[in-house]
Amino acid sequence: MNLIHTFEAVQEASLQLLELTDKDINKILHAVADAAIEQTDFILSENLKDLDRMNPANPKYDRLKLTKERLQSIASDIRNVATLPSPLGRTLKENTLPNGLRIRRVSVPFGVIGIIYEARPNVSFDVFSLCLKSGNACILKGGSDADCSNRAIIHVIHQVLKHFQLNPHIVELLPATHEATAELLHANQYVDLLIPRGSSNLIQFVRQNATIPVIETGAGICHTYFDKEGDLQKGTAIINNAKTRRVSVCNALDCLIVHAKRLHDLPQLCAPLANSHVIICADAPAYAALQGNYPQELLKMATDQDFGTEFLDYKMSIKTCSSIEGALNHIQHYSSKHSECIVTENPTNAALFCRKVDAACVYVNAPTSFTDGAQFGLGAEIGISTQKLHARGPMALEEITTYKWIIEGNGQIRKP
Amino acid sequence: MNLIHTFEAVQEASLQLLELTDKDINKILHAVADAAIEQTDFILSENLKDLDRMNPANPKYDRLKLTKERLQSIASDIRNVATLPSPLGRTLKENTLPNGLRIRRVSVPFGVIGIIYEARPNVSFDVFSLCLKSGNACILKGGSDADCSNRAIIHVIHQVLKHFQLNPHIVELLPATHEATAELLHANQYVDLLIPRGSSNLIQFVRQNATIPVIETGAGICHTYFDKEGDLQKGTAIINNAKTRRVSVCNALDCLIVHAKRLHDLPQLCAPLANSHVIICADAPAYAALQGNYPQELLKMATDQDFGTEFLDYKMSIKTCSSIEGALNHIQHYSSKHSECIVTENPTNAALFCRKVDAACVYVNAPTSFTDGAQFGLGAEIGISTQKLHARGPMALEEITTYKWIIEGNGQIRKP
Numbered sequence: 005m006n007l008i009h010t011f012e013a014v015q016e017a018s019l020q021l022l023e024l025t026d027k028d029i030n031k032i033l034h035a036v037a038d039a040a041i042e043q044t045d046f047i048l049s050e051n052l053k054d055l056d057r058m059n060p061a062n063p064k065y066d067r068l069k070l071t072k073e074r075l076q077s078i079a080s081d082i083r084n085v086a087t088l089p090s091p092l093g094r095t096l097k098e099n100t101l102p103n104g105l106r107i108r109r110v111s112v113p114f115g116v117i118g119i120i121y122e123a124r125p126n127v128s129f130d131v132f133s134l135c136l137k138s139g140n141a142c143i144l145k146g147g148s149d150a151d152c153s154n155r156a157i158i159h160v161i162h163q164v165l166k167h168f169q170l171n172p173h174i175v176e177l178l179p180a181t182h183e184a185t186a187e188l189l190h191a192n193q194y195v196d197l198l199i200p201r202g203s204s205n206l207i208q209f210v211r212q213n214a215t216i217p218v219i220e221t222g223a224g225i226c227h228t229y230f231d232k233e234g235d236l237q238k239g240t241a242i243i244n245n246a247k248t249r250r251v252s253v254c255n256a257l258d259c260l261i262v263h264a265k266r267l268h269d270l271p272q273l274c275a276p277l278a279n280s281h282v283i284i285c286a287d288a289p290a291y292a293a294l295q296g297n298y299p300q301e302l303l304k305m306a307t308d309q310d311f312g313t314e315f316l317d318y319k320m321s322i323k324t325c326s327s328i329e330g331a332l333n334h335i336q337h338y339s340s341k342h343s344e345c346i347v348t349e350n351p352t353n354a355a356l357f358c359r360k361v362d363a364a365c366v367y368v369n370a371p372t373s374f375t376d377g378a379q380f381g382l383g384a385e386i387g388i389s390t391q392k393l394h395a396r397g398p399m400a401l402e403e404i405t406t407y408k409w410i411i412e413g414n415g416q417i418r419k420p
Numbered sequence: 421m422n423l424i425h426t427f428e429a430v431q432e433a434s435l436q437l438l439e440l441t442d443k444d445i446n447k448i449l450h451a452v453a454d455a456a457i458e459q460t461d462f463i464l465s466e467n468l469k470d471l472d473r474m475n476p477a478n479p480k481y482d483r484l485k486l487t488k489e490r491l492q493s494i495a496s497d498i499r500n501v502a503t504l505p506s507p508l509g510r511t512l513k514e515n516t517l518p519n520g521l522r523i524r525r526v527s528v529p530f531g532v533i534g535i536i537y538e539a540r541p542n543v544s545f546d547v548f549s550l551c552l553k554s555g556n557a558c559i560l561k562g563g564s565d566a567d568c569s570n571r572a573i574i575h576v577i578h579q580v581l582k583h584f585q586l587n588p589h590i591v592e593l594l595p596a597t598h599e600a601t602a603e604l605l606h607a608n609q610y611v612d613l614l615i616p617r618g619s620s621n622l623i624q625f626v627r628q629n630a631t632i633p634v635i636e637t638g639a640g641i642c643h644t645y646f647d648k649e650g651d652l653q654k655g656t657a658i659i660n661n662a663k664t665r666r667v668s669v670c671n672a673l674d675c676l677i678v679h680a681k682r683l684h685d686l687p688q689l690c691a692p693l694a695n696s697h698v699i700i701c702a703d704a705p706a707y708a709a710l711q712g713n714y715p716q717e718l719l720k721m722a723t724d725q726d727f728g729t730e731f732l733d734y735k736m737s738i739k740t741c742s743s744i745e746g747a748l749n750h751i752q753h754y755s756s757k758h759s760e761c762i763v764t765e766n767p768t769n770a771a772l773f774c775r776k777v778d779a780a781c782v783y784v785n786a787p788t789s790f791t792d793g794a795q796f797g798l799g800a801e802i803g804i805s806t807q808k809l810h811a812r813g814p815m816a817l818e819e820i821t822t823y824k825w826i827i828e829g830n831g832q833i834r835k836p
Binding site: 218 | 435517521531651653654658660665666770774778779783785787789790796797813814825826827828830831834
């Protein structure tokens with residue numbers, strides 16, 4: 005392994021983080037935020053090198069681009085992380101046994117967290133600040149498209165760390181190569197947790213190839229079920245918000261499931277979608293209900309591929325079902341277990357939906373667009389987990405800590 | 421995949437578990453315990469078929485063997501699981517946002533848990549009862565040595581499930597073949613969590629090959645550090661208990677680290693070990709301190725291989741260090757992050773040890789032999805996790821649940 009010395013250095017540096025207080029950490033975060041502003045010209049000029057290599061028509065171009073305003077917003081996010089309560093040193097459980105042994109479960113950092121991401125240089129600042137706040141060292145593997153930007157950002161962070169006499173290896177940026185990714189995926193001895201952030205291809209690749217523990221983030225195939233007893237006004241607002249607030253994010257609506265007894269309300273439920281030019285791929289009953297009541301150029305007959313698809317675009321499918329069980333079956337089959345919603349005034353149906361739907365976030369009469377760490381009041385977000393192990397849904401500082409058991413005795417021994 | 425229909429059937433059956441109350445579950449557990457006793461003759465006769473194929477000198481023979489008494493103890497363990505509080509439906513977090521959205525984090529089953537284990541048929545009952553109590557369906561892949569025993573046990577459980585009109589697919593035993601293991605490791609669509617239980621080779625194999633989330637259990641390379649300010653009497657009892665209570669378990673002491681200033685106390689610290697014929701592989705200073713004070717036939721010069729080894733036998737190594745930092749470095753290098761202990765009367769050293777040692781369980785003045793779900797007051801144990809993701813140390817019912825976020829609104833929408 006070519007990167008073994010890098011990995012060793014990060015692991016070694018992670019031990020130094022155990023000696024910092026939350027106050028120390030917050031001081032560093034503020035200094036990094038200041039540096040991000042002070043070094044705006046340097047960061048933007050390096051960012052320009054990356055932008056020059058990319059076609060502005062590429063949808064990645066906008067995500068890659070940094071501006072003075074974006075750096076200000078990044079700095080303000082870093083300062084916000086400093087205001088959050090420390091996730092470390094919390095006693096999660098406490099118990100004194102009859103023999104006098106005192107057993108405590110206490111939150112601690114993971115140690116070293118690896119992040120694999122694509123062409124979004126803001127992630128470098130973002131991940132560093134969340135990892136530092138939670139006492140973790142981090143190994144970043146960014147996309148090659150953003151390499152100059154990422155190097156500039158890490159350079160700025162390293163300068164701050166040196167100023168505080170901290171080991172700069174608490175954050176390392178790997179070469180933007182496939183070889184580096186391959187080594188990181190198997191660095192079991194050095195990396196405690198791996199979080200891939202980006203396209204579903206990237207996440208799939210990491211899941212298939214990593215031998216270190218992974219938290220999957222991302223892909224959201226989200227349904228909204230409009231029940232027989234759904235409120236029309238609420239449903240109209242919820243569907244429009246879930247689909248059109250931001251189509252490029254994972255919590256956006258992909259499929260509306262409508263109860264057959266409410267097909268006559270479909271035109272009204274979908275009316276605001278036409279303003280955003282949302283293309284609707286409807287099954288036969290829904291198509292019939294919408295024909296003549298929705299712009300014909302935006303209305304298509306659904307094919308099998310339109311179900312179970314994450315559109316990430318002004319596009320959605322509609323499925324008709326004859327019962328809540330039908331909706332549950334459709335969701336069970338096609339959901340990516342991210343965010344699912346029911347619109348109903350019937351509390352029994354709402355409770356059934358909440359119990360039966362297997363997803364990170366289950367909504368009653370509110371749009372899936374709320375799935376977000378900040379919206380949930382978590383203060384920050386490192387990703388949205390779509391797996392069930394360790395963390396589910398929005399992940400914030402608590403979710404990038406683990407715990408240890410501390411057992412204090414006075415010479416007790418265990419009987420046979 | 422040949423087993424795809426089995427996996428589908430288990431996933432389908434897991435949904436039925438969501439409809440059971442804790443009272444229902446406890447009734448089934450009691451019925452399974454009763455059946456284990458009533459069908460003792462059948463289970464033992466099938467167990468005999470497995471035993472007949474194995475050489476009684478094989479260390480696995482004893483683990484494979486079931487007896488009337490062992491079945492009674494198994495039944496009593498199952499009844500004990502029924503007495504534990506349900507881990508399901510607990511509100512872990514609750515928050516009402518200014519816009520009126522009510523957000524709750526509620527504990528729920530994983531869904532389907534896969535367990536890969538070796539020749540211990542009691543694990544079949546054990547895992548089934550813990551999975552049922554936590555609302556999970558389970559897929560068991562037992563070792564071929566125990567196949568007749570496992571089939572008999574699952575047959576008995578299936579009879580009980582049928583009596584309760586429950587879908588028997590909530591527990592399935594896979595064929596005891598490598599092909600079945602290979603399919604299980606990649607059943608991402610059907611299995612939510614995989615727990616390997618057994619030798620470190622098995623665990624390593626699963627870690628390297630599984631694409632579904634895994635919790636590693638098992639291997640414990642455990643150290644006890646006797647500090648410069650350690651109490652001699654406590655240390656003597658702790659070291660003897662940690663090494664000799666049961667040598668075949670993962671929490672047993674493998675390496676004693678002794679402060680150089682206390683080498684003169686080594687003969688007394690090790691005296692009780694001679695009664696159990698513990699072989700000591702000592703480094704040069706420790707060897708010199710013990711020579712003439714410990715049975716010569718049990719004393720060996722340590723080689724490099726004696727450090728970082730899980731002995732699982734009446735054997736241990738001794739390392740001398742000149743400071744607590746030396747002990748911490750040795751542990752950092754060789755520990756499997758399972759259980760580590762310091763014997764000291766100095767609270768600063770105890771605190772430093774607790775902060776710096778990266779292990780599931782960190783002990784002060786108590787032996788590592790306490791690492792056990794029942795000892796920790798967790799009521800049951802499905803394994804001891806040696807990873808940091810999701811669960812660390814003893815895992816009980818809570819650790820085989822996940823959570824979902826339930827968000828209840830009244831038509832709120834998210835602003836841009």
